[in-house]
Structure formats: structure tokens, C-alpha cells
Amino acid sequence: MAQSNENIVMFPFMAQGHIIPFLALALHIEQRHKNYNITFVSTPLNIKKLKSSLPPNSSINLHEIPFNSSSHGLPPNSENCDVLPYNLVIHLFRASTSLKPAFKEVISSLTRKNQGQPPLCIIADIFFGWTCGVAKEFNLFHAFFSGASSYGLACYYSFWTNLPHKKVTSDEFVLPDFEEASRIHKSQLALNMLEADGTDSWSLFLLLLE
Numbered sequence: 001m002a003q004s005n006e007n008i009v010m011f012p013f014m015a016q017g018h019i020i021p022f023l024a025l026a027l028h029i030e031q032r033h034k035n036y037n038i039t040f041v042s043t044p045l046n047i048k049k050l051k052s053s054l055p056p057n058s059s060i061n062l063h064e065i066p067f068n069s070s071s072h073g074l075p076p077n078s079e080n081c082d083v084l085p086y087n088l089v090i091h092l093f094r095a096s097t098s099l100k101p102a103f104k105e106v107i108s109s110l111t112r113k114n115q116g117q118p119p120l121c122i123i124a125d126i127f128f129g130w131t132c133g134v135a136k137e138f139n140l141f142h143a144f145f146s147g148a149s150s151y152g153l154a155c156y157y158s159f160w161t162n163l164p165h166k167k168v169t170s171d172e173f174v175l176p177d178f179e180e181a182s183r184i185h186k187s188q189l190a191l192n193m194l195e196a197d198g199t200d201s202w203s204l205f206l207l208l209l210e
């Protein structure tokens with residue numbers, strides 16, 4: 001049985017394809033387990049938009065953490081992939097790592113408000129690997145959540161780890177550690193994948209080499 005008023009902290013990456021499934025999960029948890037307090041963390045403009053998406057009877061707490069896109073080489077008010085051209089999206093990914101101190105403060109403040117009892121868990125985006133360190137620091141359970149299918153994620157992980165498209169001259173390739181996925185055609189790749197060679201900004205960000 002869950003103790004009453006335990007906090008669940010949810011933190012999606014700032015893109016609609018991430019925020020929407022996180023919100024669906026938050027509403028699902030709220031529906032099923034009424035005694036959890038859900039704290040949904042995002043940047044100011046995303047929180048503003050989320051306010052109008054929450055059903056009026058929801059008790060999900062929207063928690064804003066500071067972010068100013070202008071300070072990260074992004075155009076003003078750029079807090080979501082949906083307002084960025086392709087070539088600037090990677091800058092938002094990079095800038096997102098700057099949210100760590102503010103995110104830690106969210107956990108600290110929830111802990112203080114709850115008589116020193118830290119939140120039950122952090123449910124974070126797959127692009128926020130650094131939240132694992134925060135969870136460890138506070139000794140919290142940590143889970144990743146993605147709206148993508150497990151098959152798609154397995155392909156994605158294998159692709160970025162191996163960059164198999166660079167090792168063939170043909171238009172098709174197999175994933176070396178996931179051959180069951182069958183043949184993949186280069187035309188199925190997103191532009192950042194097609195361009196990836198291990199030294200580009202996406203490879204460096206995703207392989208945490210930077």
C-alpha cells in the first residue's frame with residue numbers, strides 16, 4: 001500500500017512527443033492512485049501551455065523551473081522543439097543539461113515540505129540521463145519513461161551505439177546487436193541519424209562524450 005501524499009516527480013524532455021505521453025502517464029497514475037502527489041516539472045513556457053491541457057479536476061502540480069533560451073544561443077522563448085528549426089534542436093538538447101541544479105532544488109524543496117521525507121521516485125525522460133545522479137544523491141527510485149515503443153527504442157539505442165549506416169556502402173544495413181530487427185533502409189533514418197558519424201554534435205551528445 002502506498003503511503004499517503006508521497007510525491008512522484010515527472011520530468012519530460014521539452015518536445016511535444018515527450019510531454020504528451022508524460023502527461024498521459026501522469027493522468028493515468030492520478031486516476032489509479034489518488035494518494036500520490038504528482039509534480040510535473042518543466043520550463044516556464046511549457047508549464048504555461050500545460051496549464052490549459054490539465055483537466056480542471058486534476059491535482060497534478062505543475063512545477064516551473066527557470067530556463068532562458070537566450071542564454072543558450074537559442075532564439076528568445078525557445079523552450080520546445082516545436083518552435084525550433086532542425087539545426088537548432090541540438091542546442092536545446094545541450095541546454096537541457098543546465099537544468100540540473102534547478103531540478104535538484106525541486107527535489108530538495110519537496111523533501112523539506114514533506115518533513116524531510118524525499119519524493120518516492122523520479123520518472124524522467126530518456127534524454128535526461130543525468131537525473132539518475134540526482135536520484136542517487138537523494139536515494140530515490142528512478143525510472144525512465146518513453147512514449148516510443150520498446151522495439152523503436154532498441155533500434156534507436158543500437159543505432160547510436162554502433163552507427164551501422166557508416167559501415168556499409170549499400171542503402172541497407174542490419175543492427176549488429178539487434179539482427180532480429182531485420183534490414184533497415186537509410187531512407188528510414190531521421191536526418192540527424194543519416195548525418196551521424198560519431199563526431200557530429202548529435203553523436204557526441206547522445207553518447208555522452210561531451
Ligand SMILES: *[C@@H]1O[C@H](CO)[C@@H](O)[C@H](O)[C@H]1NC(C)=O
Pocket residue numbers: 005006007037113114
Ligand atoms: C500533496 O498535495 C496536497 C494537496 O495539494 C498537499 O496538502 C500536501 O502537502 C502534498 N504533499 C506533499 C508531500 O507534498
Ligand SMILES: *[C@@H]1O[C@H](CO)[C@@H](O)[C@H](O)[C@H]1NC(C)=O
Pocket residue numbers: 030031055057058059
Ligand atoms: C476528472 O473528471 C473526469 C471526467 O469526469 C474523470 O474521468 C476523472 O476521473 C476525474 N479525475 C480525477 C483526478 O478526479
Ligand SMILES: *[C@@H]1O[C@H](CO)[C@@H](O)[C@H](O)[C@H]1NC(C)=O
Pocket residue numbers: 068069070071
Ligand atoms: C533572458 O535573457 C535575455 C538576455 O540575457 C534577457 O534580455 C531577457 O529579459 C531574459 N528573459 C527572461 C524571461 O528573463
